[in-house]
Amino acid sequence: MCGIAGLFLKNGRLEHDLGALLAAMTSTLCERGPDSAGFALYTNGADDGLKLTVTSNAATDFEKVAANLGRAIGATVTARVRDTHATLSLPADTAVQARAWLADQGVTVVSEGRRLEIFKEVGYPTEVARRFDIPSIGGTHAIAHTRMATESAVTTNGAHPFSTGRDQCLVHNGSLSNHASLRRELRRDGIRIETANDSEVAAGYLSRELRRGRSLGDALESSLSDLDGFFTFVVGTETGFGVLRDPIACKPAVMAETDDYVGFASEYRSLTCLPGIAQARLFEPKPATPYFWESRP
Structure with a gap:
């Protein structure tokens, strides 16, 4: 079906x-x-930025995730939360580093893009x-x-x-x-x-x-x-x-x-x-x- x-x-x-x-x-x-x-x-989408839409367990504090990720990659990261997901906005050239850090934290990346959100x-x-x-x-x-x-x-x-x-x-x-x-x-x-x-x-x-x-x-x-x-x-x-x-x-x-x-x-x-x-x-x-x-x- x-x-x-x-x-x-x-x-x-x-x-x-x-x-x-x-x-x-x-x-x-x-x-x-x-x-x-x-x-x-x-x-x-921002011309020089990137969005990572992420998900994790119900107890995840995505605002805290964004703050810790920002410190880890040396950049400003913001989070917009929608229920069990959040869209993280960050510089495009930090995507690889950000994905690796998120994976270590048990956070799943659902989509990556300048405009796409899933x-x-x-x-x-x-x-x-x-x-x-x-x-x-x-x-x-x-x-x-x-x-x-x-x-x-x-x-x-x-x-x-x-x-x-x-x-x-x-x-x-x-x-x-x-x-x-x-x-x-x-x-x-x-x-x-x-x-x-x-x-x-x-x-x-x-x-x-x-x-x-x-x-x-x-x-x-x-x-x-x-x-x-x-x-x-x-x-x-x-x-x-x-x-x-x-x-x-x-x-x-x-x-x-x-x-x-x-x-x-x-x-x-x-x-x-x-x-x-x-x-x-x-x-x-x-x-x-x-x-x-x-x-x-």
């Missing part, structure tokens, strides 16, 4: 409503994936959205996922979206059959894979191809031959939003496009909350065909 919702805004006037629209879209998909949910949002947790999707106050978050584009676990445990880290590269994320509905061998290959190539979830392998594959200098469209195209299984991927980068279905396209998908936005969902009813949906161009993305939209100049 699993459910996916995604929204890419073309009209800047809608940016304030990004989180509210995404939460409304996700609320109709709860029965497709009731065990956990996650939200990846591309918000405003919030995910075990629980019913509407409750997860409420806990993180997703409706209050603005930005340019976002992806959400509701999970029905089939191949790995129901945990916070096992929930989608997965991020294996800076300002990159992926959600997945389906199953990959060659993820174990590909996971070993990606780790040898220096891609950080931390869970048993096959979807993180797909995210890592795209990160590796992007590191090699390929465009996202080319990376999606090559995944059709390199990833064995059935899948619908929705992906995000700092500047774009992409969709890919496998050649069989057995997982449901529908899209809506207007002058103001591009919306994706596993079911049409998830799109009905979008403004002007009655006038939108509705279509089912074709099998084995990459779709990609980039940010406004």
Whole structure:
């Protein structure tokens, strides 16, 4: 099962409503994936800064973590807390040092990027959205996922979206059959894979191809031959939003496009909350065909 919702805004006037629209879209998909949910949002970012979204146990004092991290790396670090997660803002050139220090403290990095923030947790999707106050978050584009676990445990880290590269994320509905061998290959190539979830392998594959200098469209195209299984991927980068279905396209998908936005969902009813949906161009993305939209100049 699993459910996916995604929204890419073309009209800047809608940016304030990004989180509210995404939460409304996700609320109709709860029965497709009731065990956990996650939200990846591309918000405003500082040109010379970086955001690490992190999670840890319920007793973690993230303000204290930020202060101690700042002393450890010799830089100013601030924390914005949302329930079990926090977004740490720090200088971009301290990322490697910061990640190593956080790992030693038992703090998990969920995402890294200039604009990307990911919030995910075990629980019913509407409750997860409420806990993180997703409706209050603005930005340019976002992806959400509701999970029905089939191949790995129901945990916070096992929930989608997965991020294996800076300002990159992926959600997945389906199953990959060659993820174990590909996971070993990606780790040898220096891609950080931390869970048993096959979807993180797909995210890592795209990160590796992007590191090699390929465009996202080319990376999606090559995944059709390199990833064995059935899948619908929705992906995000700092500047774009992409969709890919496998050649069989057995997982449901529908899209809506207007002058103001591009919306994706596993079911049409998830799109009905979008403004002007009655006038939108509705279509089912074709099998084995990459779709990609980039940010406004």
